Amino acid sequence: MIRHVVLFTAKDEARIQEIVEGLSILARIPHARRLEVARNRKADQLGNDVDVVVYGEFDNETQLAAYKAHELYQESIRRVRPLRELRLAADYEASPDSDRT
Template identity: 55%
Template sequence: MIRHMVFFTVKNPADLAAAEAGLKRLEQVSDADVLQVRRNLQRDQLGNEVDLVVYGEFADADKLAAFKDHPLYEEAIALVRPLRDLRIAADVEV
């Protein structure tokens, strides 16, 4: 299984809801076993500037690749890229 995590900050706090809505489109893609888009609770006191978190679980690398090839993935990128400041992604195998 692959866990896929992406952390976002938005350029303008006024765009947070729009960025969240754009990313939530990803929850409709069926290639993930789990896919969640959530606002960061920002409860950690050390360097916690992340606004949004995308968390996904995929059966294997092929499912993750299919997810990234889905048209909704491209739509989400097109909507969110102009609004975001920072994007950090990590994939780990478990």
């Protein structure tokens, strides 16, 4: 399984909800096993620079690539890019047992 995490900062704090809305259309893309878009709670004692988080789970690289190639992904970029300052992304392979604690 591939986990996809993307962190965003807003150029203008007043437009964070617009970023959330622009990213929320990603949930309509069928290739993700799970996809969440949320505002950062900003409860960390050391740093709260991130405004919005996208978290996705994909069965494999093929599904992740199909997600990124989807027209709604491009629409989301079109909406969000002008509003965001920073975008950091990480994709990593998670073992099936990694959900156990």
